Amino acid sequence: MADSTSEKPLRLMAEAFKDLADTVNSGSAEVELAPFSRACSLVSPLFVCLGIAFKFAEMDYVAKVHDIAEASKSIVTLQAMLERDVRDNSVKKSGSHSRNLLRVKRGLDMVKLLFEQILVTEGDSLRDPASKAYAQVFAPHHGWAIRKAVAAGMYVIPTKGQLLRKLNEDESSARIQMQNFATACAPVVLYIDKLFLTRELGIDW
Numbered sequence: 001m002a003d004s005t006s007e008k009p010l011r012l013m014a015e016a017f018k019d020l021a022d023t024v025n026s027g028s029a030e031v032e033l034a035p036f037s038r039a040c041s042l043v044s045p046l047f048v049c050l051g052i053a054f055k056f057a058e059m060d061y062v063a064k065v066h067d068i069a070e071a072s073k074s075i076v077t078l079q080a081m082l083e084r085d086v087r088d089n090s091v092k093k094s095g096s097h098s099r100n101l102l103r104v105k106r107g108l109d110m111v112k113l114l115f116e117q118i119l120v121t122e123g124d125s126l127r128d129p130a131s132k133a134y135a136q137v138f139a140p141h142h143g144w145a146i147r148k149a150v151a152a153g154m155y156v157i158p159t160k161g162q163l164l165r166k167l168n169e170d171e172s173s174a175r176i177q178m179q180n181f182a183t184a185c186a187p188v189v190l191y192i193d194k195l196f197l198t199r200e201l202g203i204d205w
């Protein structure tokens, strides 16, 4: 039996990111890997709701979040994780914690943009909101084959009504949680960008 909170994935996401945003906005504490990876894992139910077309995205995202969760056993903060990869000269290496963090950050940014687009788009189709978010966040970093597969997947994503039903939300409750998530996610994404940019590692790779 699912408990009452696990039936509300959007609220859980929004609350977890609000906590991270509070840490970032306090300016006095560093973001720790454990709560960060826990918050990121709460995004996964969205993929299930989006259906089989996004199985590949889900597997990639879940594996990368899992890698960061594993790292939390020996490293406390995001900052320390990056510094370790800098020291080992492995920031951009395939499968490195830092590289995975940059990919997960894009996933969060994608969800944020998707929600923002849903909030300003009329009608029941998610194709435009999802396409716009993907075009902005991931398309510049994905090769032709993945871009084509995603474009094809856009034709089989559920409608907004179907998505909200699976997420156990109605239109007005979903709007609140999507807005809350987008608001909380913004400073977290900026914080991660800054971790890379202040070390001159770039974020466009």
Ligand code: 1PZ
Pocket (backbone or CB within 6 Å): 046, 047, 050, 054, 056, 057, 058, 060, 061, 094, 095, 099, 100, 103, 104, 106, 107, 108, 110, 111, 114, 126, 130, 134, 138, 141, 146, 150, 157
């Ligand atoms: C209605 C919403 C539609 C959502 C569309 C989401 C499209 C994302 C499709 C991504 C396919 C990912 C395939 C794997 C790509 C990997 O090559 C790269 C690079 O990984 P590396 O070489 O460093 O191991 N991985 C990524 O770019 C991360 C992909 C994460 C996808 C998260 C998407 C989150 C969107 C959720 C939307 C609800």
